[in-house]
Amino acid sequence: MGHYIANLRDIQFCLFDLLGREEILGKGIFADIDKDTANGMLDEMKRLSENEIAASFVEADRLGVDxxxxxxxxxxxxxxxxxxxxxxxxxxxxxxxxxxxxxxxxxxxxxxxxxxxxxxxxxxxxxxxxxxxxxxxxxxxxxxxxxxxxxxxxxxxxxxxxxxxxxxxxxxxxxxxxxxxxxxxxxxxxxxxxxxxxxxxxxxxxxxxxxxxxxxxxxxxxxxxxxxxxxxxxxxxxDGIRQMFKIIEYARMMVGTKAISTLSTGYLNALSYAKSRVQGPDLTKQLDKASPRVTIIHHPDVRRSLLTQKAYA
Missing domain, CATH: 2.40.110.20 (Butyryl-CoA Dehydrogenase, subunit A; domain 2)
Incomplete structure (x- = not known):
C-alpha cells in the first residue's frame, strides 16, 4: 500500500449533499445507477487508488525518468x-x-x-x-x-x-x-x-x-x-489558440485536482499519525507526573495545525 489516502467521506458529501447528484441517479443515462451503486463504485476506486495506483506512483517517483x-x-x-x-x-x-x-x-x-x-x-x-x-x-x-x-x-x-x-x-x-x-x-x-x-x-x-x-x-x-x-x-x-484551449482547460483542471488530492492526502496522513503518536500528558494534567501519556491529537496546538490543514484540503 502506498502513502495515498482518499477522502471518500468528503467526496460523498460534495456529490450528494453539496451538489445533490442523487437527484439525477435512476434517470436518463444514469437510469441503471442508484446511490448504493455509485457508492460501491467510489469504494472500489478508493481501493484501487490507495493500493495498485499509489504503489506505482511511489515507485515511479523514486526512479524518475531515464x-x-x-x-x-x-x-x-x-x-x-x-x-x-x-x-x-x-x-x-x-x-x-x-x-x-x-x-x-x-x-x-x-x-x-x-x-x-x-x-x-x-x-x-x-x-x-x-x-x-x-x-x-x-x-x-x-x-x-x-x-x-x-x-x-x-x-x-x-x-x-x-x-x-x-x-x-x-x-x-x-x-x-x-x-x-x-x-x-x-x-x-x-x-x-x-x-x-x-x-x-x-x-x-x-x-x-x-x-x-x-x-x-x-x-x-x-x-x-x-x-x-x-x-x-x-x-x-x-484557429490555434481556441483549439488548444480545448486541451488546456482539461489539463489545467487536472492540475487543480492534483493539488487538491495532494493537500487532502497530506492532511489525512497527518491526522492518522496524530491519532497514533503518543507523546506527553494531556495539557490539563501536565503537572501530574503520574498522568498517562496521550496521543498528540489531544494537544491543542496539534489540533490547531490539523484544522488549518483541513481548511485548505
Missing amino acids: FDPKTGEGKLPEIHIYVSASFAHVAYSLGTDEQKKIAKLMLDKGWTATMVLTEPDAGSDVGAGRSKAVKQADGSWHITGTKRFITSGENDLGENIMHFVLARPEGGAVGTKGLSLFLVPKYHFNWDTGELGARNGVYATRLEHKMGLNVSATAELNMGEKEPCVGYLLGEVH
Missing part, C-alpha cells in the same frame, strides 16, 4: 497513457473527416500525446512564439522551431506520439491570433491501418531539471532540424 540521447526516448509510468483520450477527443471533434482517423488510432493503438506551446522566449506570452509552419504542395506543413517544458515530450509508452503543436503559418499575423494548431506525429503512419513508417523530424534534445514531479519526462523538442517535421493543420482552419 533519457537515452541515442534514441531520444524517456520512460514514463503507465498511467500517462490515459491522458491521450482527451487529446483524441479534440482531434475527433475539431479535425477533418480524414483527421478523425488519427483520433481513432490514438485510442485503438494506445498512442500518447503532448501539448506543445512554450518556447524559450515565449512562456506566458504565448503569442510571441517563433515556431513557423510552411505549407507544402500535398497539403501538409513543414514546421521548424524549438519548444520547451513539454510534458511527456518523449516516451516509450506507446509506439507513436501525437504532438499538438502551436506554430505560426508563413505570413501569419503577429500575436496569438496568428497561431495555428498542428498534429505532428513522432512517426509517419498509414492513416488507415496505423502502421508506422519513417521517423518524423521532431526530437527531444534534453530533459528539463526540476525540483519535483521527476517522473514526468518534461522535455525540450526541436522540430525540423534533422529532417522535415511534417504536421497537419487541425480542422484545416487557422
Whole structure:
C-alpha cells in the first residue's frame, strides 16, 4: 500500500449533499445507477487508488525518468497513457473527416500525446512564439522551431506520439491570433491501418531539471532540424489558440485536482499519525507526573495545525 489516502467521506458529501447528484441517479443515462451503486463504485476506486495506483506512483517517483540521447526516448509510468483520450477527443471533434482517423488510432493503438506551446522566449506570452509552419504542395506543413517544458515530450509508452503543436503559418499575423494548431506525429503512419513508417523530424534534445514531479519526462523538442517535421493543420482552419484551449482547460483542471488530492492526502496522513503518536500528558494534567501519556491529537496546538490543514484540503 502506498502513502495515498482518499477522502471518500468528503467526496460523498460534495456529490450528494453539496451538489445533490442523487437527484439525477435512476434517470436518463444514469437510469441503471442508484446511490448504493455509485457508492460501491467510489469504494472500489478508493481501493484501487490507495493500493495498485499509489504503489506505482511511489515507485515511479523514486526512479524518475531515464533519457537515452541515442534514441531520444524517456520512460514514463503507465498511467500517462490515459491522458491521450482527451487529446483524441479534440482531434475527433475539431479535425477533418480524414483527421478523425488519427483520433481513432490514438485510442485503438494506445498512442500518447503532448501539448506543445512554450518556447524559450515565449512562456506566458504565448503569442510571441517563433515556431513557423510552411505549407507544402500535398497539403501538409513543414514546421521548424524549438519548444520547451513539454510534458511527456518523449516516451516509450506507446509506439507513436501525437504532438499538438502551436506554430505560426508563413505570413501569419503577429500575436496569438496568428497561431495555428498542428498534429505532428513522432512517426509517419498509414492513416488507415496505423502502421508506422519513417521517423518524423521532431526530437527531444534534453530533459528539463526540476525540483519535483521527476517522473514526468518534461522535455525540450526541436522540430525540423534533422529532417522535415511534417504536421497537419487541425480542422484545416487557422484557429490555434481556441483549439488548444480545448486541451488546456482539461489539463489545467487536472492540475487543480492534483493539488487538491495532494493537500487532502497530506492532511489525512497527518491526522492518522496524530491519532497514533503518543507523546506527553494531556495539557490539563501536565503537572501530574503520574498522568498517562496521550496521543498528540489531544494537544491543542496539534489540533490547531490539523484544522488549518483541513481548511485548505
